[in-house]
Amino acid sequence: MYQGARAMNEEFQESEENVMEKIKMTTPIVEMDGDEMTRILWQYIKDELLLPFVDLHTEYYDLGLVHRNETDDRVTIDAANATKKYGVAVKCATITPNAARVKEYDLKEMYKSPNGTIRAILDGTVFRAPIRVKGIEPCVKNWKKPITIARHAYGDVYKSSEMVIPGPGKVELVYTPEDGDESRVLVHEFQSTGVVQGQHNLNPSIKSFARSCFNYALDTRQDLWFATKDTISKKYDHTFKDIFEEIFEAEYAAKFQEAGITYFYTLIDDAVARVMKAEGGFIWACKNYDGDVMSDMISSACGSLAMMTSVLVSPSGVYEYEAAHGTVMRHYYKHLAGEETSTNSVATIFAWTGALRKRGELDGLDDLSAFADNLEKACIDTIESGKMTKDLALITETENPTVLNSLDFIRAVRSTLEGFYL
Ligand code: NAP
Ligand code: MG
Numbered sequence: 271m272y273q274g275a276r277a278m279n280e281e282f283q284e285s286e287e288n289v290m291e292k293i294k295m296t297t298p299i300v301e302m303d304g305d306e307m308t309r310i311l312w313q314y315i316k317d318e319l320l321l322p323f324v325d326l327h328t329e330y331y332d333l334g335l336v337h338r339n340e341t342d343d344r345v346t347i348d349a350a351n352a353t354k355k356y357g358v359a360v361k362c363a364t365i366t367p368n369a370a371r372v373k374e375y376d377l378k379e380m381y382k383s384p385n386g387t388i389r390a391i392l393d394g395t396v397f398r399a400p401i402r403v404k405g406i407e408p409c410v411k412n413w414k415k416p417i418t419i420a421r422h423a424y425g426d427v428y429k430s431s432e433m434v435i436p437g438p439g440k441v442e443l444v445y446t447p448e449d450g451d452e453s454r455v456l457v458h459e460f461q462s463t464g465v466v467q468g469q470h471n472l473n474p475s476i477k478s479f480a481r482s483c484f485n486y487a488l489d490t491r492q493d494l495w496f497a498t499k500d501t502i503s504k505k506y507d508h509t510f511k512d513i514f515e516e517i518f519e520a521e522y523a524a525k526f527q528e529a530g531i532t533y534f535y536t537l538i539d540d541a542v543a544r545v546m547k548a549e550g551g552f553i554w555a556c557k558n559y560d561g562d563v564m565s566d567m568i569s570s571a572c573g574s575l576a577m578m579t580s581v582l583v584s585p586s587g588v589y590e591y592e593a594a595h596g597t598v599m600r601h602y603y604k605h606l607a608g609e610e611t612s613t614n615s616v617a618t619i620f621a622w623t624g625a626l627r628k629r630g631e632l633d634g635l636d637d638l639s640a641f642a643d644n645l646e647k648a649c650i651d652t653i654e655s656g657k658m659t660k661d662l663a664l665i666t667e668t669e670n671p672t673v674l675n676s677l678d679f680i681r682a683v684r685s686t687l688e689g690f691y692l
Pocket of ligand 2: 562563566
């Protein structure tokens with residue numbers, strides 16, 4: 271038993287019936303339920319790890335695809351607005367429909383990605399960091415500390431317009447100002463078939479990306495790296511570089527110096543090379559696409575997508591916590607067929623602990639924040655004791671690990687957690 275837990279334990283032993291009093295909450299967390307295997311895990315986590323310990327106070331939104339379809343996706347917008355109101359949300363993984371899903375769920379339309387809808391409403395930056403446990407070492411042996419990816423969550427290729435060029439002809443970019451003369455640049459004089467893409471971003475969004483990164487670096491006392499391809503993209507990427515530089519100099523340089531941390535800009539290819547040689551322990555800010563790709567690289571090098579935390583931080587200081595992986599469809603169909611699954615719930619548990627800890631911080635509820643720390647520690651201790659799901663058993667250096675099914679892993683975490691409290 272470690273210190274925070276011991277203090278809490280003594281308190282409970284002093285209570286008359288010697289039964290654990292549930293930890294109180296004051297403000298609700300916005301709870302967004304989701305789909306498939308992660309929806310099953312969601313309920314297990316609540317039943318086994320949260321409700322027995324916390325007087326859980328949430329405002330529930332069902333973002334499962336069935337209910338999104340019933341509400342014409344209104345529920346996603348309502349959940350994002352509630353997140354703005356309360357400041358902290360936790361989200362289960364959800365299906366982003368494609369043609370097959372439209373058929374499978376008999377959807378009225380091919381709804382947009384819920385994460386896309388939520389990010390468009392909240393704006394901001396997604397921070398992703400690996401959850402490190404002993405026995406599962408990164409493939410990159412010099413990575414001693416986690417590398418946190420800060421992914422810009424707006425624009426670029428994710429909000430681009432594309433065209434297939436069927437044959438010879440001219441493609442131009444045309445800007446038609448609300449008042450004034452239009453301007454054009456030639457993209458290409460096609461002599462053959464080809465493809466073309468128009469991307470955009472917005473200075474206000476880039477500014478809030480920069481501020482979210484600088485604030486998160488100060489919050490977590492880690493250096494911040496940022497990289498783009500400004501040597502090739504002299505206007506587009508250069509704008510990102512300039513905005514970061516201006517905001518850093520005007521608003522953050524002194525605070526960084528005081529905190530003993532640094533801001534470092536380099537080219538994206540140089541950043542990739544340096545990351546492979548680095549020790550970790552810093553935040554790597556990436557444009558939207560780079561962040562998408564690089565967070566998958568970092569998580570798979572550290573073991574598993576299921577061992578990665580993910581939080582969207584908006585410029586107004588709103589936090590939405592989720593797992594970085596999807597709904598684990600393949601496992602869900604096994605589950606439906608009555609077969610046993612061994613799906614890793616750690617990232618989903620850490621989404622809950624992130625939200626509970628933040629709620630505790632904002633509302634001054636120390637025992638709620640301590641509970642979040644304890645639950646995270648219970649997950650890590652359980653895995654380090656050799657009990658884990660199949661994905662981790664396949665890569666661990668621990669000898670003879672015990673492979674547990676989805677529910678038994680959660681129950682093993684509960685038993686570790688009870689050891690801290692009872
Ligand atoms: P996925 O859920 O990320 O799973 C892909 C594979 O990765 C799984 O089949 C499994 O491999 C492994 N895996 C991922 N998470 C795991 C976990 N927690 N424990 C153990 N293994 C895990 O991707 P998908 O199945 O291709 O996508 C399913 C749905 O998720 C899609 O409809 C997609 O739209 C959605 N999605 C949602 C989000 C989100 O809401 N944030 C993000 C991405 C995707 P094995 O099968 O080899 O065991
Ligand atoms: Mg990705």
